[in-house]
Amino acid sequence: MKKLINSPEDVVREALEGMELAHPNHLRVSYEPFYIVRKDAPVKGKVALVSGGGSGHEPMHGGFVGMGMLSAACPGHVFTSPTPDQMFEAGKVVSGGAGILQIVKNYTGDVMNFELAAEMLKEEGIAVETVMTDDDVAVEDSLYTAGRRGVGLTILMEKILGAAAEKGMPLKDIKALGDKIRKSGRSMGMALTACTVPHAGKPSFELAENEMEVGIGIHGEPGRRRVPMAPADQITEMLMEPVLTDLPFNKGDTIILFVNGMGGTPLIELYIVYRKAAAIAEKHGLKIARCLVGSYITSLEMAGASVTALRVDDQMLQLWDAPVNTPALRWGV
Amino acid sequence: MKKLINSPEDVVREALEGMELAHPNHLRVSYEPFYIVRKDAPVKGKVALVSGGGSGHEPMHGGFVGMGMLSAACPGHVFTSPTPDQMFEAGKVVSGGAGILQIVKNYTGDVMNFELAAEMLKEEGIAVETVMTDDDVAVEDSLYTAGRRGVGLTILMEKILGAAAEKGMPLKDIKALGDKIRKSGRSMGMALTACTVPHAGKPSFELAENEMEVGIGIHGEPGRRRVPMAPADQITEMLMEPVLTDLPFNKGDTIILFVNGMGGTPLIELYIVYRKAAAIAEKHGLKIARCLVGSYITSLEMAGASVTALRVDDQMLQLWDAPVNTPALRWGV
Amino acid sequence: MSEFSVSKAVAWIKAASAALEKEETRLSDLDAAIGDGDHGANMRRGFVAVVKKLDAAESADLGALYKTVGMTLLSTVGGASGPLYGGFFLELGKRSMGRPAWDAAAMVDALKGGLADIQKRGKAELGDKTMVDALSPALDAMAGAGGDLAAATKAAAAAARDAATKTAPLLARKGRASYLGERSIGHEDPGANSLALLLETLSTTCEA
Amino acid sequence: MSEFSVSKAVAWIKAASAALEKEETRLSDLDAAIGDGDHGANMRRGFVAVVKKLDAAESADLGALYKTVGMTLLSTVGGASGPLYGGFFLELGKRSMGRPAWDAAAMVDALKGGLADIQKRGKAELGDKTMVDALSPALDAMAGAGGDLAAATKAAAAAARDAATKTAPLLARKGRASYLGERSIGHEDPGANSLALLLETLSTTCEA
Numbered sequence A, B: 001m002k003k004l005i006n007s008p009e010d011v012v013r014e015a016l017e018g019m020e021l022a023h024p025n026h027l028r029v030s031y032e033p034f035y036i037v038r039k040d041a042p043v044k045g046k047v048a049l050v051s052g053g054g055s056g057h058e059p060m061h062g063g064f065v066g067m068g069m070l071s072a073a074c075p076g077h078v079f080t081s082p083t084p085d086q087m088f089e090a091g092k093v094v095s096g097g098a099g100i101l102q103i104v105k106n107y108t109g110d111v112m113n114f115e116l117a118a119e120m121l122k123e124e125g126i127a128v129e130t131v132m133t134d135d136d137v138a139v140e141d142s143l144y145t146a147g148r149r150g151v152g153l154t155i156l157m158e159k160i161l162g163a164a165a166e167k168g169m170p171l172k173d174i175k176a177l178g179d180k181i182r183k184s185g186r187s188m189g190m191a192l193t194a195c196t197v198p199h200a201g202k203p204s205f206e207l208a209e210n211e212m213e214v215g216i217g218i219h220g221e222p223g224r225r226r227v228p229m230a231p232a233d234q235i236t237e238m239l240m241e242p243v244l245t246d247l248p249f250n251k252g253d254t255i256i257l258f259v260n261g262m263g264g265t266p267l268i269e270l271y272i273v274y275r276k277a278a279a280i281a282e283k284h285g286l287k288i289a290r291c292l293v294g295s296y297i298t299s300l301e302m303a304g305a306s307v308t309a310l311r312v313d314d315q316m317l318q319l320w321d322a323p324v325n326t327p328a329l330r331w332g333v
Numbered sequence C, D: 001m002s003e004f005s006v007s008k009a010v011a012w013i014k015a016a017s018a019a020l021e022k023e024e025t026r027l028s029d030l031d032a033a034i035g036d037g038d039h040g041a042n043m044r045r046g047f048v049a050v051v052k053k054l055d056a057a058e059s060a061d062l063g064a065l066y067k068t069v070g071m072t073l074l075s076t077v078g079g080a081s082g083p084l085y086g087g088f089f090l091e092l093g094k095r096s097m098g099r100p101a102w103d104a105a106a107m108v109d110a111l112k113g114g115l116a117d118i119q120k121r122g123k124a125e126l127g128d129k130t131m132v133d134a135l136s137p138a139l140d141a142m143a144g145a146g147g148d149l150a151a152a153t154k155a156a157a158a159a160a161r162d163a164a165t166k167t168a169p170l171l172a173r174k175g176r177a178s179y180l181g182e183r184s185i186g187h188e189d190p191g192a193n194s195l196a197l198l199l200e201t202l203s204t205t206c207e208a
């Protein structure tokens, strides 16, 4: 295992220290327990957005803390859901009297830990709502399983709901908007290489030079199937077709198209993927109103990419365009 | 070789197509010859900034085209300097009557090709000045050699000079400011892994699991020395000490500190490096006024990092803070 | 043996912690195959913290002790296993409030409560390839083994281990492994294995 | 042979293109060891473009032909070798303006002009581990070999190849290899090798 780290135990704390030093205008960090809150928290009279999950997905979520996006992010150990006390303590710090919205990716661990935190916060008299993301079409959806994973859509949801909160939208409405976004976005990802959890010290799976994993999540787990390597255009089709047909997206729909790198993929390759993804979307008669290309929700140093499409209306687009000022996403300010 | 590409020949063109589709509000792309210009070029009465170099360093340079930074970027093939006709054609398109400033990283190929372009542009009656970056302290500086390489400082220079041009600073003064920046910044980098040039199809060097290269450039070349793997703090010291003692930076100096990823290094590791780099700078009595942490000048999918320190005065800081609106760097707008 | 005292319970938790530490790599490897490779680290981290807590302050009764275990696991383990094992021990605590010791009936009752809590939280049924698959048959074995704690826990441990092994051919329907669909088949469930370790150390503690 | 005509020159450039294509991997491997691994691809790309240009339109004389070669290399090769080889051929063109053919003296004069241009642009001295190290001794050999073009170019090719091999022990002082300092020692210079290929194909063209 070759990493720019000191020891597996210290990865999360030291990265948080680096973030705090690098972004003093955006955020403050607590180390016991771990959480990141926006510099000006609590913002009086506005809904506070709290998200979190395992570490190793940077910039998600800590990089999205700041004006117009998250009020707090709670990082667990690498690929491990955070514990309830993190969301409880962070929630108390960011609560501005208008309630808390938790944005939770659908993983058994995340769901249960955020549920516990919500109960604890409610006992403190704080109103809490939760929206989930479960946009990964690689996983079959069924009442009898854990359901689909939350992946790329999470970033788009955090941006849009963050803008809504900043505008003063009440908790109930933000929750409803979140549920709508949940139902309007789909994603799928693939990997060229595995990644190595620092504590494990070895890659979570082995891939031959001519193989790739399609249908991966964001935790270094193998995908739904292992298939032979293919050119970028073909890979992009393997991701886009299931995404577009699942919802389904319909001719004439307006979308935000998001091509995401898994952490070890250079930007030049993401643009090659975006080129094809945009062409496929257009072929389906979709109008790409906005896009995002970059490594925003990652699996450590995994090489690979994911695509996310979100059907948007005017309100969502306006909120997408609204000012945001975080370490990883910034415009309008 | 595992990459999200279609064929080595098409990498640069297809990535440019993706960039053009993704950033219609920032830039326009020419394919014969290759160049990227800001959407609103030419900007009348202002100095135009032209940079360029081999591809494979994304987001540099194309990602820095836009308001407040570059007027044009000329991408060569992967790791290959662009040809004079690219800078010539781009220069003609962006020239707004106040002259052109070329920002050139010190590589024999870049220097010669930009020189030829400058001659051609001058023959068209356009005033051209050139500033160089040669900030890599890993390379010994000598009159008898090609001199030092231009690396991370290039980004900081492009931002600051871009803001100066936007403010309407005349060519002569921008050139002088560029020369001052050149003399005020130093960098050094290291690699945990090699990278693979698409056309070569195999890694440019082999590193064992317990080895790293220190003193690398940005073209996948081996570094100055191969040494045993070390913890991140020690690696950061190996980079920071030569950087800080070379100029030298003096107690009380104000700096911009830039921790850069080489393309395959996840952000979580860069923050760990930043944490230590900031501590070392403080130990040296330096004041970190601003910082930048991310993968901005890369070597394809190479894992590794570099640090850059730039001594700044108030003017440079104000220009650093000035609005910039490019795909890869954006604030104030 | 017919009485499981507070000091026995402390011994159990410490033995479990040691066993989890010893088996950390195996648990994480099982998790890497069908999950995200952190189950061993999660459990070790949690139980190391629990042992520290138990060393710092004595517990008045089993109820207080298990509450400490549960709260500590909740705030240190994370992941799916954190709330599941945390809630499990909190439930053991609730059902043991004020009790200085367990007899066999109390033990079975408490553990059944723990199982119910896991199922309430995680909604896993028997056969979904989770820790429930190890715990449920173990409690049946324990209930059928009579009043001797050594015999009852021995039967439970054997049943849990056997059931953990038998999770291999199952298709996962809960937790991360469910994302793999058919590819989850052929690997044992990590949580069923850590659960078996808990019951094996319970058994050796009762024998000692 | 005593006359090197336009059609010979075309044959030379095509032979050079074929040789560069054949040796592409070797040139890039040499460049990977002490540079950035693109020299083979750069040269192939440039000469493929040149051959296309030459096929599209006939050149009136050697001057026009070499100008086309030089301009095309300038705008297709990039890197350090683009301006160096581009400038080299442009200089050949300047010194051959209006000439339908070279004799030995004209050839030596043109090539010496080419070398001077490379050194003006690149500022490399003999021993800096660049293409200059192959070209310079080759021209000395050519100048000393008399008026027969076949003999003169054969001597030049042999000297260039020999000199290219002997760049291995040198410490690079120009181009990318100079960044490696001591680590550049022990590897042949890629540009010296492509230069040797140019002269070898010149020799075989003069023999044919």
Ligand SMILES: Nc1ncnc2c1ncn2[C@@H]1O[C@H](COP(=O)(O)OP(=O)(O)O)[C@@H](O)[C@H]1O
Pocket (backbone or CB within 6 Å): A079, A080, A081, A108, A109, A110, C031, C035, C036, C037, C038, C039, C042, C043, C078, C079, C080, C081, C082, C084, C118, C121, C122, C123, C124, C129, C130, C131, C132, C174, C175, C176, C189, C190, C191, C192
């Ligand atoms: N819904 C559930 N019900 C019961 N047990 C579950 C459930 N989901 C997961 N588990 C158990 O948790 C184990 C995984 O724990 P762990 O790896 O620590 O958490 P995570 O899956 O969040 O990384 C699985 O092996 C399984 O036994």
Ligand SMILES: Nc1ncnc2c1ncn2[C@@H]1O[C@H](COP(=O)(O)OP(=O)(O)O)[C@@H](O)[C@H]1O
Pocket (backbone or CB within 6 Å): B079, B080, B081, B108, B109, B110, D031, D035, D036, D037, D038, D039, D042, D043, D078, D079, D080, D081, D082, D084, D118, D121, D122, D123, D124, D129, D130, D131, D132, D174, D175, D176, D189, D190, D191, D192
């Ligand atoms: N200053 C120079 N003078 C003469 N030749 C040089 C000089 N710099 C580089 N070269 C030649 O160019 C070759 C490298 O060419 P190439 O790999 O195509 O360009 P780059 O180094 O830009 O990648 C070297 O092997 C060397 O022979």
Ligand SMILES: [Mg+2]
Pocket (backbone or CB within 6 Å): A054, A079, A080, A081, A109, C036, C038, C079, C080
């Ligand atoms: Mg986990």
Ligand SMILES: [Mg+2]
Pocket (backbone or CB within 6 Å): B054, B079, B080, B081, B109, D036, D038, D079, D080
């Ligand atoms: Mg090159």
Ligand SMILES: [Mg+2]
Pocket (backbone or CB within 6 Å): C031, C035, C036, C037, C038, C039, C079, C176
């Ligand atoms: Mg796990």
Ligand SMILES: [Mg+2]
Pocket (backbone or CB within 6 Å): D031, D035, D036, D037, D038, D039, D079
């Ligand atoms: Mg080269």
